Amino acid sequence: MATLEFFYDFVSPYSYLASNRVEAIAARTGATLRWRPFLLGGVFKATGNHAPIENPAKGTHMLVDLDRWSKRLGVPLRFPTNFPFASILALRTAFAAEAAGSLVPYTHAVYRAAWADGRDVSTPEGLAGVLNGVGLDGAALVAAAPNYKEALVKQTQEAIDRGAFGAPLFFVGAEMFIGNDRLDFVEEALRGA
């Protein structure tokens, strides 16, 4: 059975879009889905690549492009006023959620809060409030975040070592794909795998 690895960072809007698509793709292809949070800033630092928002012309157009994708996919998207917000706490806490068996609902809750509901997930209070709102134990998860500093570094480094330069990042075996706009290629690879 094929496995789809999905590397994502909460600060990446195109990863948010992809987070709303990967489960259906895995279901359609019979693939096992692995949710793998990683630090996109670490990838940019290691590779010398830059976030689109850092270029004015690119950043301006990204808002237009995101709006088109949001409408096509029917995924609500409101660009956060605090973008690019610090996602490192939410990423470390994702590993705590994974250890507690709740990485998938955690991921959807954080993405929805940050990218649809205009909430701040960069602070312990903000993040815990979001998690409590979906029935997760916000205080306990956030408190455990510091235990996963190394796990996040390691997962990020693995992605870099495998060729990452952006997000969302997908692997089907050794085949790498980058971008929400490459999910059709991902699905083809899963069907062929």
Add this chain to the structure above:
Amino acid sequence: MATLEFFYDFVSPYSYLASNRVEAIAARTGATLRWRPFLLGGVFKATGNHAPIENPAKGTHMLVDLDRWSKRLGVPLRFPTNFPFASILALRTAFAAEAAGSLVPYTHAVYRAAWADGRDVSTPEGLAGVLNGVGLDGAALVAAAPNYKEALVKQTQEAIDRGAFGAPLFFVGAEMFIGNDRLDFVEEALRGA
């Protein structure tokens, strides 16, 4: 009737892919197609954006991604050994071809030579040879190229002023689209226009 403006540079592989798709899209949607050569290097310089090939991780993956697109579209693509070759002569000559009423066959001939047949289109001799091979008057067109320096600068500046940061670049009215991977959005816009 809607108009599809297609801005392209011969050095851009994703523009080459798009050059093999835009005519069918215009035909399907009843749109008028405008072929608009521009200098991608000028766009990068003006906007501070960079060619993908300049980043090692991105450049490596681009070859993989281009191969996937080539297979999907059935468009032959052999990455040029002299990439990134100087495209400015071929771009200026494109305006000469336009004045002679042969911009479309000119464009296809130059793209095919550079991106499928491994030929050098950066020199007067190389370019003229390619043009002669498809029944165009290579010597006359290349000789006229210096007359179109300003036209190329002007067309490039227009694209920059309208928000360009890369290629291929498309406009449907005021709506801008960037990337071969956005042609489905372009087609939707043409249907709605």
